[in-house]
Structures are given as structure tokens and as C-alpha cells.
Amino acid sequence: MFPYEKYLRLSKFPHIWCTGCGCGIILKSILRAIERSKLSKNDIALVSGIGCSSRTPGYVDFNTLHTTHGRAIAFATGLKLAKPALKVLVISGDGDAIAIGGNHFIHAARRNLDITVIIYNNHIYGMTGGQASPTTPIGKKGSTAPYGSIEPSFDISGLAIAAGASFVARATCYHIVQLDKYLEKGFMKKGFSLIEVLAPCPTYYSRPNRLGTSVDMLRWYKENSIPVEKARTLSENEKKDKIIIGILEDRERPEFCEEYKKMVEKIRGGNSGF
Amino acid sequence: MGFRFEFRLSGAGGQGLILAGKILAEAAAIYDGKNATQSQSYGPEARGGSSRSEVIVSDEEIDYPKAVNIDLLLCFTQEACDKYSRDINKNGILLIDSGFVTNVPKGDFRIYSLPITEIAEKEVGKNLVANLVALGMITALTKVVSKEAVESAILSRVPKGTEELNINAFNIGFDKVTAQSK
Amino acid sequence: MTEQNVKVKLMTGNEACAEAAIVAGMRFFGGYPITPSSEIAEVLAHRLPEVGGVFVQMEDELASMATIIGASLAGVKSMTATSGPGFSLMQENIGYASMTEVPCVIINVQRGGPSTGLPTLPAQADVMQARWGTHGDHSIIVVAPSTVRETYDWTIKAFNLTEQYRIPVVVLLDEVIAHVNEKMVIPEPKTITIIDRKRSTESPDTYQPYRQNDSDIPLFADFGTGYRYNVTGLSHDETGFPTNDPQKINVLYSRLSRKLERYQDQIIEYKTEYLEDAEICIVAFGSSARSAYRAVRLAREQGIKVGMFQLFVIWPFPYKILGRLASQIKAFIVPEMNLGQIAHEVSCAIKSDVIKVNRVDGNLITPKEILERIKNVSV
Structure with a gap:
């Protein structure tokens, strides 16, 4: 049995998440990846904004920072730049990171700041009662889209790649083995890494949209996901409505903290003091 | 209350009036040991438009930092002269560039009309330093700040390599007024 | 040089x-x-x-x-x-x-x-x-x-x-x-005096980021130094975790407001000039205070008993200090580049109306504008 307790603040349980929520599945995967990456708890900071996934910091035994809606990455930027030795992870949801916090998301990726952002994409605002989010697919219902959403949804991973992230991967709550691997790689990657995880929200997404239970959602992920390698051989039509999973981007780009350090060393003649 | 002298340097953007004001203030505050403030009108445009730089020199702490009773007004444009000449103190000084200001206002003040830009172009060899020529004239006319202090401030404020040119312009302006008043 | x-x-x-x-x-x-x-x-x-x-x-x-x-x-x-x-x-x-x-x-x-x-x-x-x-x-x-x-x-x-x-x-x-x-x-x-936040020296095992102490100011711990604690904008208890317990919520909110109240005498700073015998008092801050000083000096030259109260700390506002001054002062004049925000607070402090000098046209209030009000009051 994996020693999850080592990383949990057990006195803060029970947690607030619904039965069948994806938050627990992803949290366990994060903890396994941390254990394998041999990072010390003292050196990890977990930063979040507002939403269901953003309650995670309360339950884990790291330096934890639960901030305002959409701003987790901006808080994380200050923390990381002020203390580059910290491993800074950001947990966010689709609404938190891409709607209200979209600007911080693309700019942190552009700077290629050495943080790992994990976005739980459940296509809905869960905590506030199921309102439509920027990733709600066209035709799917939310409490603010009672006739079905008419807005195209955002491709979160595509956005991060376009903005300049070093490492981008997508998984689902069904593809746990892959998720573990992507998280570990993301933690170890120098630069901005994004791991997008499709997660079921049985209460506010599946039920109004008649998508069944969480088990049905996991089955749907299983049947509709295509590995990125295979996706490259398919036509646009064949990829329609499919979830493309895998490592979507893995590249070397100058990282912000290191570039800053270099600049300071140049100005101060070797001694960065940073 | 103590001694207080108000300068307003006015004209168009790009004529170096802000720099001239800063040199004047620095000369008074740093090199002559008086108190001085310098402020400027501040608009959205980076180039062109009207420009106004104000300097207050005092032997005590300066409270109100803006010029309201002007002791010396420099005008590089007709527009500035029309707008500001009414703010000149009784017995104040109006210095105008006769190349630009042809309609000379009347009032209870002394008027010095000199072809400042033309002097810069013909005698210094660069119309760009008309501001320094004017600064020389202002220094000689007002005697509020010492010649040595202004020279020191010029050396600390102008770009490296242009010191000689600027000092020369300043001296030519200074001598013009001194020669005229003799 | x-x-x-x-x-x-x-x-x-x-x-x-x-x-x-x-x-x-x-x-x-x-x-x-x-x-x-x-x-x-x-x-x-x-x-x-x-x-x-x-x-x-x-x-x-x-x-x-x-x-x-x-x-x-x-x-x-x-x-x-x-x-x-x-x-x-x-x-x-x-x-x-x-x-x-x-x-x-x-x-x-x-x-x-x-x-x-x-x-x-x-x-x-x-x-x-x-x-x-x-x-x-x-x-x-x-x-x-x-x-x-x-x-x-x-x-x-x-x-x-x-x-x-x-x-x-x-x-x-x-x-x-x-x-x-x-x-x-x-x-x-x-x-120059430089003050740094007080940091905890106790063991990280027992550290509580918002633990009540005599000063009402909790001891800080830097992130990444072994103190693994939680910070949240939600209402929280002394351990730093969210709480909905009414008693704990009250403990937090009352300490947060008490912190400002109990130290306000140390925090508040102001400067006065010519106030000893003044019958008129100007209350001003920022660049308007500079116009006000000039006006006060000009008025004093004319023998008008006017003094100056310059606020350095606006919040917490010195209600008590201005309130005590009210018995001595015939009229308060408040010049400011807004439509009366500080005037309102002064009015609360002295429990009476004040004379407002306002400008919102992008120009600094002139000494003359204030001087005219002073003269109006003094006759």
C-alpha cells in the first residue's frame, strides 16, 4: 500500500468532495509522483485559487497557499521568484485557470516560469453549482446554459503550447498510469509544465447532461481517448469529439528564474545573491 | 517670508526646456546650497505639443512648488508668450526668442528680446543648444544662481561628449546679456 | 563630485x-x-x-x-x-x-x-x-x-x-x-530605523500561523523553511485552516480589527505649525498641504491666527486628536483635490461642519484659494 498518509493532513478529513469526484483520483496520482520524484515536503509549495480542486492544499502536508479566484499562478510567480529553491505546484480548475485566470496562465507559460500547473478539467464550475465554463462543450448544459452551451470550448493544452510552455500533457481520470508518469515528468521538467486532467463531476456535469455515473464517465474517457501518437495519423474528422491524450509538448526553452539569475550575475559581476 | 524666485521656461516640446529647468534647479539646490524645485507640465504626447518647465528657488524650504507670480518668463513660442505673460510679477523679466515671438506683450515687466535660436545656430553652430544659450541669458539676467553652479550642473546633466558644446552655448548666452547691459 | x-x-x-x-x-x-x-x-x-x-x-x-x-x-x-x-x-x-x-x-x-x-x-x-x-x-x-x-x-x-x-x-x-x-x-x-517582521522560533511541529499572543500580531514563518502551514483567504482559525465555527470566526475578525485599534496611537503621525494660538485650523495632506502651508504663512504675515495640521497617516484617522482641538478652533478649513473625502472625516472628528476647498480639475489648489477662505472666516 502506498503511504499516502505521509503526505496528508488527516485531521482535516473528511474532505468536501462529492462521491465520484475526480479530485481524489488526481490527488493520489500527484502524491505518487511526488514520492517517486523524491522531493522533500518542506521544499514543496502547493498553490491554488478557488474551486473544488483548489481546496486540495488544505488536505496535504506541504507549504500550502489557498488564494483568490483565478490568481493562483500570479501568487505562485512571486513565491517561486522570491525562493527559486521551492518546487511550486499550482492546482486549478478549468474556470479558475482559463476564464478568470486566463491571463496569468498564458503569461506564466510565456515566461516559461519553472512551476507545474495541474488543471482539473471537468467542463463546469462545480463548487458554485454547475455554471457553464470555458471548456463546456457546445450543446452541453450548465445552470447558466440551460439550453446547452453555444460557445466553442477552449483547448487548455493547446493554449499552453501556443503560449510557450516547456512541457504539456493531457490525461484523464481513467488513464492513471499515464497520469502518474506525466506528473512526474512535469515536476522534473525545467520550465512551465502543464498537466491537463479530464475529471468527472457527477453532481454538476454528468447529471444535468444525462451522462450517467462517474463510472460511466470513466468508461467514456476510456472509449473516446486517442494517444497523441495515433492522433497524428488521423484526419480532423476522425479526431472529432475525441480526447487526445499523451505528452503533447516537451521542449527545451530558456526558463525565467534562470534567465533572471543570469542577468543579475552579469550586472553584479558573478555574484547573483539571488 | 524669505527669498523666493519663480522661473517659467515655456515653448514647444523638443526645445530642451525640461532639461534647462533641471539644470537650473540642480545648480541652485546642489551647487549653490539653496532650495529648489522643478516641475513640468505633463501631457500624453511624448513629442511636440506645448512644453512648460517651472523652477522655484528659495533660501527656505519650498512649500507650494508651482509658479504663480513669475519672476522670469522665457518664451520660445508666440503661443506661450500670449498665454503666460500675464502671470509675470511686477518688475519681473520676460525673455523672448525674437525669431519666434514677434508680437511683444506690454506690461509692468522688463523685456529682453533676443534671437536666441539664431545665436545658437550661427554662433555655437547648432540650433539644438538654444536652451543652453537661453540658460546663459537667464543666469546673467537674474543672478539668482551663480554662473559656476550652472556650469557644474550642466556638466553633470548633459550627455557625455557634449559638455564642451553645451558650456560654450551657455557662455555665449551669458556674455550676450552681460555685454548688452554694460 | x-x-x-x-x-x-x-x-x-x-x-x-x-x-x-x-x-x-x-x-x-x-x-x-x-x-x-x-x-x-x-x-x-x-x-x-x-x-x-x-x-x-x-x-x-x-x-x-x-x-x-x-x-x-x-x-x-x-x-x-x-x-x-x-x-x-x-x-x-x-x-x-x-x-x-x-x-x-x-x-x-x-x-x-x-x-x-x-x-x-x-x-x-x-x-x-x-x-x-x-x-x-x-x-x-x-x-x-x-x-x-x-x-x-x-x-x-x-x-x-x-x-x-x-x-x-x-x-x-x-x-x-x-x-x-x-x-x-x-x-x-x-x-534610519528598519523593522523586520517578528518570526517564530518555535518548532515547526507545534507552530500555528495565527496563534493568539499578547501582541495580537501572530509570529511569521517563511515558506520553505520547514514550517509547513496553510494560508487561506477563507475565514480561518489559529492553525490557518478554514473554519465556519462562529466562535472561531469571531476570534479572527475581532483580533484583525483590534490590531489596528490598539496600536493606532503608535501608528498615527501628523505635523502642526502655528497651532498654539490659532483660531482657524487648516487640515491637509499630500501636495495640498504644501499649498496650505503657503497660505498659512501668508495669512500669518497679515496677522491672522491660523494654524496647520498636516496628516501623515490618514488611516487610522486621528479623530480623537482633532476632536480635542475643536474646543480651541473657531473654524476648520480642509483643502483637498477631491470633493470632500477628508473633510467628511474631519467633520466627524470635530462634530461640526468644516469649510471645504476642493479642486478636481487636475490642478493643484493654489495658496490664494485657501488664503481667501481664511480671510473670509477671520473677518
Whole structure:
């Protein structure tokens, strides 16, 4: 049995998440990846904004920072730049990171700041009662889209790649083995890494949209996901409505903290003091 | 209350009036040991438009930092002269560039009309330093700040390599007024 | 240049603010360009790398405020600088800093508003936004210097106040002070008092980030030093975790407001001139105070018994001090570049009406305008 307790603040349980929520599945995967990456708890900071996934910091035994809606990455930027030795992870949801916090998301990726952002994409605002989010697919219902959403949804991973992230991967709550691997790689990657995880929200997404239970959602992920390698051989039509999973981007780009350090060393003649 | 002298340097953007004001203030505050403030009108445009730089020199702490009773007004444009000449103190000084200001206002003040830009172009060899020529004239006319202090401030404020040119312009302006008043 | 010359400089308020912040120990600036505050960022972009500090230009003011809180949690003194519209955008996270008691300094170089207003012209209309801009009852300290030298001193004091009380501090400048070049005698570093936040020395195993103590100011622990604790903008208990327990919520909120109340006598600072025999009192702050000083001096030359009360700390407001003064003073005159924000507070303090001198047209109030009111009252 994996020693999850080592990383949990057990006195803060029970947690607030619904039965069948994806938050627990992803949290366990994060903890396994941390254990394998041999990072010390003292050196990890977990930063979040507002939403269901953003309650995670309360339950884990790291330096934890639960901030305002959409701003987790901006808080994380200050923390990381002020203390580059910290491993800074950001947990966010689709609404938190891409709607209200979209600007911080693309700019942190552009700077290629050495943080790992994990976005739980459940296509809905869960905590506030199921309102439509920027990733709600066209035709799917939310409490603010009672006739079905008419807005195209955002491709979160595509956005991060376009903005300049070093490492981008997508998984689902069904593809746990892959998720573990992507998280570990993301933690170890120098630069901005994004791991997008499709997660079921049985209460506010599946039920109004008649998508069944969480088990049905996991089955749907299983049947509709295509590995990125295979996706490259398919036509646009064949990829329609499919979830493309895998490592979507893995590249070397100058990282912000290191570039800053270099600049300071140049100005101060070797001694960065940073 | 103590001694207080108000300068307003006015004209168009790009004529170096802000720099001239800063040199004047620095000369008074740093090199002559008086108190001085310098402020400027501040608009959205980076180039062109009207420009106004104000300097207050005092032997005590300066409270109100803006010029309201002007002791010396420099005008590089007709527009500035029309707008500001009414703010000149009784017995104040109006210095105008006769190349630009042809309609000379009347009032209870002394008027010095000199072809400042033309002097810069013909005698210094660069119309760009008309501001320094004017600064020389202002220094000689007002005697509020010492010649040595202004020279020191010029050396600390102008770009490296242009010191000689600027000092020369300043001296030519200074001598013009001194020669005229003799 | 002689050594003496190095210590006397012609400086603007924005430059003095930036230099003073470095002297105070500020090593992290996050900001977004906005007129008329941008020179503060520009000076710090140059200076911070020289001293091994971090300058980062953020994508907006929401991020600027967030990022300085993040840096401060890592134990680094941090600040941002902005003007009206940007200050509005910072409000949510200013509330976060107040709620979580993370030290930070916000410089607001005021310009005419509301909205885009008068970007290049001065105003003093953010008095109430500085106090009540974020939602909810909260503690905040607001200071307002009026000269370049005062800007230098009060920037350092702003850091000392935020470090000492763990309350965000706003420095209200305005375009006049920000851009005036003025003689500045730079003080000897050894004459300057620098205060750092009190840090916990107890074991991380027993540390509680918001534990009640005699001072009402909890002991800080830097992130990443072995103290693994939780910080949240939700109402929280002494351990730092969210709570909905009414009793614990009351403990938190009453301590947060008590912190400001019990230390207000130490925090409040003001300067008076000619008040001993005064029958008329001018209450002013920021650049309007400079016009007021001139008016008072001109009036005294004419034998009018008028005195000056300059506010350095606007919030907490010196209600009691002004209230005591009311018995001696026949009339209070309050000049300010807004429509009566401080006048309202003075009126509350003296429990009577005040004479307002207001200007919102982007021009500094002139000494003459104030002098006329003084003369009207004195006849």
C-alpha cells in the first residue's frame, strides 16, 4: 500500500468532495509522483485559487497557499521568484485557470516560469453549482446554459503550447498510469509544465447532461481517448469529439528564474545573491 | 517670508526646456546650497505639443512648488508668450526668442528680446543648444544662481561628449546679456 | 563630485520612493506600468537586479498584487506601485493580504478619476478607496507624504509599519509629488530605523500561523523553511485552516480589527505649525498641504491666527486628536483635490461642519484659494 498518509493532513478529513469526484483520483496520482520524484515536503509549495480542486492544499502536508479566484499562478510567480529553491505546484480548475485566470496562465507559460500547473478539467464550475465554463462543450448544459452551451470550448493544452510552455500533457481520470508518469515528468521538467486532467463531476456535469455515473464517465474517457501518437495519423474528422491524450509538448526553452539569475550575475559581476 | 524666485521656461516640446529647468534647479539646490524645485507640465504626447518647465528657488524650504507670480518668463513660442505673460510679477523679466515671438506683450515687466535660436545656430553652430544659450541669458539676467553652479550642473546633466558644446552655448548666452547691459 | 554632493540630490518623488524602498530592504517588486507611477517601476527595474532583488513586470495589476503577496510569504519584503485604475484592480488581493496578514506595501500615485479620468494630472480622490476599496471589514494603514523628502521617509516607514503590524500599507502620492524635482538630502543609512517582521522560533511541529499572543500580531514563518502551514483567504482559525465555527470566526475578525485599534496611537503621525494660538485650523495632506502651508504663512504675515495640521497617516484617522482641538478652533478649513473625502472625516472628528476647498480639475489648489477662505472666516 502506498503511504499516502505521509503526505496528508488527516485531521482535516473528511474532505468536501462529492462521491465520484475526480479530485481524489488526481490527488493520489500527484502524491505518487511526488514520492517517486523524491522531493522533500518542506521544499514543496502547493498553490491554488478557488474551486473544488483548489481546496486540495488544505488536505496535504506541504507549504500550502489557498488564494483568490483565478490568481493562483500570479501568487505562485512571486513565491517561486522570491525562493527559486521551492518546487511550486499550482492546482486549478478549468474556470479558475482559463476564464478568470486566463491571463496569468498564458503569461506564466510565456515566461516559461519553472512551476507545474495541474488543471482539473471537468467542463463546469462545480463548487458554485454547475455554471457553464470555458471548456463546456457546445450543446452541453450548465445552470447558466440551460439550453446547452453555444460557445466553442477552449483547448487548455493547446493554449499552453501556443503560449510557450516547456512541457504539456493531457490525461484523464481513467488513464492513471499515464497520469502518474506525466506528473512526474512535469515536476522534473525545467520550465512551465502543464498537466491537463479530464475529471468527472457527477453532481454538476454528468447529471444535468444525462451522462450517467462517474463510472460511466470513466468508461467514456476510456472509449473516446486517442494517444497523441495515433492522433497524428488521423484526419480532423476522425479526431472529432475525441480526447487526445499523451505528452503533447516537451521542449527545451530558456526558463525565467534562470534567465533572471543570469542577468543579475552579469550586472553584479558573478555574484547573483539571488 | 524669505527669498523666493519663480522661473517659467515655456515653448514647444523638443526645445530642451525640461532639461534647462533641471539644470537650473540642480545648480541652485546642489551647487549653490539653496532650495529648489522643478516641475513640468505633463501631457500624453511624448513629442511636440506645448512644453512648460517651472523652477522655484528659495533660501527656505519650498512649500507650494508651482509658479504663480513669475519672476522670469522665457518664451520660445508666440503661443506661450500670449498665454503666460500675464502671470509675470511686477518688475519681473520676460525673455523672448525674437525669431519666434514677434508680437511683444506690454506690461509692468522688463523685456529682453533676443534671437536666441539664431545665436545658437550661427554662433555655437547648432540650433539644438538654444536652451543652453537661453540658460546663459537667464543666469546673467537674474543672478539668482551663480554662473559656476550652472556650469557644474550642466556638466553633470548633459550627455557625455557634449559638455564642451553645451558650456560654450551657455557662455555665449551669458556674455550676450552681460555685454548688452554694460 | 565631493562626498557631500553624493548625499544631496535633485530627485522626484517617484525616484525617492524607489530608492527608499531599497533602503527599507524591499527586494521584490511586481507591477504593471501606469501613469503617473511608472518611474517607480523603471527605477526599480534598474536598481533591484543591482542589489540582487527581483523586479518582475506582471501582466496586470491583479497579478501584481498577487505576486507581491507570494514573495512576501517567502519572507522577502515586497511592493507594487500603481495609480487609480490599477489600484481598483488590486483591491481583491489587498483584502487577501489584510485577511492573511501578509506584509506588503502598495504605492498609489493618485490621478484624476473615476475611470481613466486624468492620467497625467494630479488628484487626491483615492482616500476612501484606500480605506474601503476591498470588500468586508478589514485593517489597512494609509500614509500620505507631501514632499520628496517625506516620500523617502514615509516609504521606509510604510515598510516598517507593514512588517511590524502585518497589515498592508498604502502610500498615497499624487502626480505633483511624484514628478516634482526637489532637493533631497539623503539620510545616513545608520540614522534610519528598519523593522523586520517578528518570526517564530518555535518548532515547526507545534507552530500555528495565527496563534493568539499578547501582541495580537501572530509570529511569521517563511515558506520553505520547514514550517509547513496553510494560508487561506477563507475565514480561518489559529492553525490557518478554514473554519465556519462562529466562535472561531469571531476570534479572527475581532483580533484583525483590534490590531489596528490598539496600536493606532503608535501608528498615527501628523505635523502642526502655528497651532498654539490659532483660531482657524487648516487640515491637509499630500501636495495640498504644501499649498496650505503657503497660505498659512501668508495669512500669518497679515496677522491672522491660523494654524496647520498636516496628516501623515490618514488611516487610522486621528479623530480623537482633532476632536480635542475643536474646543480651541473657531473654524476648520480642509483643502483637498477631491470633493470632500477628508473633510467628511474631519467633520466627524470635530462634530461640526468644516469649510471645504476642493479642486478636481487636475490642478493643484493654489495658496490664494485657501488664503481667501481664511480671510473670509477671520473677518
